[in-house]
Amino acid sequence: MTSATVSLTLYSPFDGVVIPLDKVPDSVFAERMMGDGLAIHPLSDTLLAPCDGVVTALHAAGHAVTLRCDVGVDILLHIGIETIALNGEGFTAQVQEGQRVTVGTPLIAFALDRVALAARSLATPILVVDGSSPMIVMRAEGRVRAGERLMTIEVGSPVGASDQDDPCDALYSRTIAIPMRHGIHARPAARISAALKPFSARVTLHNGARAADARSSVALLALGARRGEMVRIDAEGPDAQAALDALCDLIDSGMGEADPPGSAPVDMELPEMLGPPDADVRAGALRGVRASPGIAIGIAHRLEPDDRPIQHKSGSTAEERAVLAEAVSNTRDHIAALAGEGSDIQRTIMAAHLGILEDPVLLEGAQCLIQAGFSAGYAWHRALMDQVAVLTAVDDARTRERAADLMDLDRQVRRAIDGEPRGERTLPDNTILITDDLLPSQLIELPLARVAGFCTAKGGPTSHVAILAAGMGLPSLVAMGPAPLDIANGTPLILDADGGWLEVDPLQSRVAEVSDVIAARHRQRAAAQRDAEIPCRTADGRRIEIFANLGSVADAEHAARQGAEGAGLVRTEFLFLDRQSAPDEKEQHAVYQAIANALPGRPIIARLLDIGGDKPVPYFATAREDNPMLGVRGIRLALQHPDLLECQLRAMTAVLPAGQLRIMIPMVSMVDEIRQVRALLERVVDAVGMEQAPQLGIMVETPAAAATAGLLAVEADFLSIGTNDLTQYVLAIDRGNAGLADRVDPLHPAVLRMIQLTCEGAAEHGRPVGICGGVAGDPDALPLLIGLGVTELSMVPTMIPEAKARARGLYQAAARDLAEAALRCSDAREVRALARAFEGGVRR
Numbered sequence: 001m002t003s004a005t006v007s008l009t010l011y012s013p014f015d016g017v018v019i020p021l022d023k024v025p026d027s028v029f030a031e032r033m034m035g036d037g038l039a040i041h042p043l044s045d046t047l048l049a050p051c052d053g054v055v056t057a058l059h060a061a062g063h064a065v066t067l068r069c070d071v072g073v074d075i076l077l078h079i080g081i082e083t084i085a086l087n088g089e090g091f092t093a094q095v096q097e098g099q100r101v102t103v104g105t106p107l108i109a110f111a112l113d114r115v116a117l118a119a120r121s122l123a124t125p126i127l128v129v130d131g132s133s134p135m136i137v138m139r140a141e142g143r144v145r146a147g148e149r150l151m152t153i154e155v156g157s158p159v160g161a162s163d164q165d166d167p168c169d170a171l172y173s174r175t176i177a178i179p180m181r182h183g184i185h186a187r188p189a190a191r192i193s194a195a196l197k198p199f200s201a202r203v204t205l206h207n208g209a210r211a212a213d214a215r216s217s218v219a220l221l222a223l224g225a226r227r228g229e230m231v232r233i234d235a236e237g238p239d240a241q242a243a244l245d246a247l248c249d250l251i252d253s254g255m256g257e258a259d260p261p262g263s264a265p266v267d268m269e270l271p272e273m274l275g276p277p278d279a280d281v282r283a284g285a286l287r288g289v290r291a292s293p294g295i296a297i298g299i300a301h302r303l304e305p306d307d308r309p310i311q312h313k314s315g316s317t318a319e320e321r322a323v324l325a326e327a328v329s330n331t332r333d334h335i336a337a338l339a340g341e342g343s344d345i346q347r348t349i350m351a352a353h354l355g356i357l358e359d360p361v362l363l364e365g366a367q368c369l370i371q372a373g374f375s376a377g378y379a380w381h382r383a384l385m386d387q388v389a390v391l392t393a394v395d396d397a398r399t400r401e402r403a404a405d406l407m408d409l410d411r412q413v414r415r416a417i418d419g420e421p422r423g424e425r426t427l428p429d430n431t432i433l434i435t436d437d438l439l440p441s442q443l444i445e446l447p448l449a450r451v452a453g454f455c456t457a458k459g460g461p462t463s464h465v466a467i468l469a470a471g472m473g474l475p476s477l478v479a480m481g482p483a484p485l486d487i488a489n490g491t492p493l494i495l496d497a498d499g500g501w502l503e504v505d506p507l508q509s510r511v512a513e514v515s516d517v518i519a520a521r522h523r524q525r526a527a528a529q530r531d532a533e534i535p536c537r538t539a540d541g542r543r544i545e546i547f548a549n550l551g552s553v554a555d556a557e558h559a560a561r562q563g564a565e566g567a568g569l570v571r572t573e574f575l576f577l578d579r580q581s582a583p584d585e586k587e588q589h590a591v592y593q594a595i596a597n598a599l600p601g602r603p604i605i606a607r608l609l610d611i612g613g614d615k616p617v618p619y620f621a622t623a624r625e626d627n628p629m630l631g632v633r634g635i636r637l638a639l640q641h642p643d644l645l646e647c648q649l650r651a652m653t654a655v656l657p658a659g660q661l662r663i664m665i666p667m668v669s670m671v672d673e674i675r676q677v678r679a680l681l682e683r684v685v686d687a688v689g690m691e692q693a694p695q696l697g698i699m700v701e702t703p704a705a706a707a708t709a710g711l712l713a714v715e716a717d718f719l720s721i722g723t724n725d726l727t728q729y730v731l732a733i734d735r736g737n738a739g740l741a742d743r744v745d746p747l748h749p750a751v752l753r754m755i756q757l758t759c760e761g762a763a764e765h766g767r768p769v770g771i772c773g774g775v776a777g778d779p780d781a782l783p784l785l786i787g788l789g790v791t792e793l794s795m796v797p798t799m800i801p802e803a804k805a806r807a808r809g810l811y812q813a814a815a816r817d818l819a820e821a822a823l824r825c826s827d828a829r830e831v832r833a834l835a836r837a838f839e840g841g842v843r844r
């Protein structure tokens with residue numbers, strides 16, 4: 001395919017640093033809605049003509065100009081982002097519309113410092129705004145001087161036939177639904193960018209008109225992709241196909257955030273509630289949005305914003321690079337330490353922050369600005385604020401709230417640059433903190449023993465700081481507007497986060513009333529916690545073990561505090577995911593031992609590696625399967641890698657005291673699989689000279705396993721039903737399919753029949769049956785499952801006290817009657833209605 005082409009060279013309109021268009025913090029430019037080209041971060045203060053031509057448009061606000069080049073192409077030069085809001089202040093046009101110019105003619109003079117401080121970004125797009133799709137065949141990179149070659153454009157050329165024919169640069173594309181409950185938020189974004197590390201392909205995600213470089217978790221956040229939305233993934237480059245497959249598999253998997261069946265979180269109803277303030281009180285009370293529940297009485301204390309001045313001027317580029325690298329590295333170490341010592345929630349949030357610190361868009365953005373002569377502090381701040389601007393423009397509250405994480409890292413890294421020591425603040429007792437906004441790191445640094453709660457003018461209920469506060473049990477209200485900022489330090493307050501009120505300077509009688517409610521709650525919680533430690537038996541004396549599902553050592557510690565009587569499922573995959581190679585025996589053993597130590601004297605059921613299917617591991621080469629959920633996953637995959645399996649068995653058998661750790665095989669569908677694992681286990685046991693092999697049990701996750709439970713129970717020491725997978729296989733509904741989520745209910749009578757078959761088969765050989773799928777923690781399900789014959793329930797740790805209380809009030813005969821009735825129901829909805837109406841056997 002040939003046609004006549006004309007080349008046009010554009011010369012840089014000022015000194016500056018070239019920025020790829022997709023890094024410009026404005027989707028109109030980043031997504032090339034106006035045209036293709038590049039952007040420059042200016043370092044000189046006059047915009048010069050990049051080519052010969054005629055000024056066809058000069059914007060009234062003086063910040064943008066369009067030239068018609070002599071070859072007939074239109075070029076737009078737009079100084080900064082959202083500079084239209086300056087209404088011409090700081091800009092002085094040097095030309096008029098219709099004027100002919102040659103390369104280097106001054107077009108617009110501008111006050112660089114003034115515009116820099118007021119603009120959202122100084123990035124200046126230089127675009128070919130021509131409908132005939134001219135092709136840009138050269139783009140400068142890095143630092144450029146005014147008048148240097150910037151871009152070469154071929155006009156009239158067909159769209160690069162040779163490029164399209166090159167198989168190396170073929171574009172692979174797929175459209176996929178987002179199954180994650182909260183869409184692509186910080187954690188999935190970090191995992192997507194991490195999953196692409198082994199590949200060199202350029203991968204872009206498109207959500208409607210928005211596009212994002214998939215290696216940048218910040219850019220991914222700005223996509224605002226929500227659950228159920230269709231996202232197009234484009235991959236280009238030599239390993240594009242493999243990168244695309246890996247990414248689709250990862251997203252398809254739901255990353256542990258697709259709603260598993262029956263796992264809807266249950267809010268524990270607290271009977272002792274504070275009544276709403278009456279009209280008089282309400283008149284002086286301030287409204288807020290609950291970020292974390294609870295009620296507190298305390299005194300106001302303002303936390304002033306951490307506005308630290310920024311030094312623009314810098315040392316040499318090398319010095320500023322070193323300063324930034326050291327500050328980022330210090331911050332990373334600090335966050336990694338917080339991740340190690342905190343709760344599971346804190347660990348997850350800190351992991352997301354560590355991912356942001358590695359974000360290529362931020363790091364490159366800051367490097368470009370340092371290169372351009374700015375200080376490390378300014379470069380870091382500006383790079384982050386550009387992305388904050390992108391996130392806050394997204395029409396999704398959750399994504400906007402992620403901007404707080406960037407602001408947090410801005411603050412932390414700049415604090416490290418300033419060499420400011422980290423230390424706890426001093427606060428009065430019973431402080432109710434009043435602040436414009438609170439960042440996760442600020443909350444973690446507070447002397448929590450003195451803090452009764454907090455209120456923020458800004459923020460949102462799904463921010464990371466809200467999640468952290470909920471994990472700490474700290475009542476808090478957010479999005480209150482500026483009103484609380486006027487409250488004087490030391491003013492008495494009642495913070496009713498449950499009701500969404502902040503009562504300012506309440507009457508003594510009201511304080512007394514609220515104090516009584518708080519005291520009653522404490523008594524109730526203390527009783528629940530006390531009872532949570534007591535072994536669980538039904539009202540008529542049947543022992544029911546209430547275990548915890550674990551995915552980390554921190555989970556095990558948390559589970560112990562919730563009264564877990566053991567671990568019914570340790571998902572050992574957590575050790576294998578999000579890394580470049582498998583953990584060795586020593587590392588595995590250390591973690592399994594730490595989990596056992598956290599739950600001393602209690603059984604730990606550790607599942608053998610369950611990857612493949614919905615849980616791909618990047619370093620584990622698996623052939624592409626059309627139907628991975630029905631493919632080489634779970635034990636099928638492990639048996640194909642006996643070295644890996646043996647390594648894990650060795651690490652598990654070495655856990656002391658012997659017998660505490662039990663081993664569980666995932667995804668069993670035939671007897672032979674148990675026999676093969678047992679043979680390998682016995683070899684390991686012989687080799688280390690153990691007297692007795694640990695118990696070896698199986699997960700019942702396939703209809704085949706449920707239907708042949710009697711045969712499997714001959715070989716297995718215990719059975720544990722994985723209702724998440726069992727439900728998807730019984731109902732033939734993908735557990736991650738958001739569109740069918742309301743139909744994939746484990747209380748469907750067909751699934752209940754499988755549970756019944758499993759219990760009957762196991763009972764023939766005296767084997768215990770547990771449940772470790774999400775339904776184990778479902779209050780509707782508990783009496784039913786016990787009625788079907790299950791004697792162990794393993795769940796999310798926080799659900800344990802409630803589950804124990806519920807089981808304690810249960811009579812078995814009534815539970816059996818309920819189960820029988822449920823088996824005769826026609827669908828899950830009917831079963832749930834029956835379960836909710838079930839009063840007979842349960843003392844409420």
Ligand code: PEP
Binds near residue numbers: 569571610726
């Ligand atoms: C299950 O399938 O029910 C189960 C507990 O395993 P996972 O959710 O890890 O697949």
Ligand code: MG
Binds near residue numbers: 701722724725
């Ligand atoms: Mg499973």
